[in-house]
Amino acid sequence: MQRGITVRRTDAIQLGRHATALETLYRRCFSEPPWRESAERLARFPDRLTAHLGHCGSHGVVASEGGRLVGAIYGWPAGSTLESGSRFDDALAEAVTP
Template sequence: MIELQPAAPETLLRHTGRLHRIYRECFAGPPWSEPETWLARYPQHVRRQLANPGAGGWLARDDGRIVGAVYGWSAPPALPRDTPFDKAVAEAAPATALPRMLAPALVVGELMVAESYRRRGIAARLLRAYVMAAPTAWLVTHRDGAAPHFYRRQGWREEAEFASEGVPMRLFTWAAAPRT
């Protein structure tokens, strides 16, 4: 049985090796087809992501073995423009999406499930667990492949299409149902 557990940044970092293997499974092939240099940088990339204020996530485990993860951080009050990716997101984001992308929103940095565990609802459970306490959230995924359809089925709203470093992307936002 797959169990989900919340994970602080230090817990996620302690499992960088396993997460790196899952990351490779998810992003080495189409549609991402990340080059080996990008895949090899995952440990540094995850450390940078988890250094953001409000970072954390959830792990999916099968009999103790990590089979999936979602993590991210608290959105800042303004969209950053520090990297080419940040700049591309900021330029692509329509003004109408900003209320769902800025504090107190969550940024979903990564959502990944080991290949042999896909199509079991694990990604949907991880995503719901991560955003359930937030009023809004946002993420970016590859334009092609199954991910955009998955996010739409989960109630996420497609806001924009853009490219970053030649990779075609889609920006999605989510908002919690209004409380009555």
């Protein structure tokens, strides 16, 4: 049986149009172990998303089923320095060479 999930590329503008659904997915994924993000950090997601989508070259992939967003990934080309301050950013910076 096929689930009927559609996966497609998208740009920052289209990702922004999914902001509410992206926040819902983010909360579902990052409020539980292993991440267990604080309520404060979860509440700041919309501001971080806006900042992320403002990076030059931001783009992503979204997955939907029956018109409902069920998955997403996005990013942008990295500059010469990486951000720090979150477990994800710090782990990424530690994993790559200068």
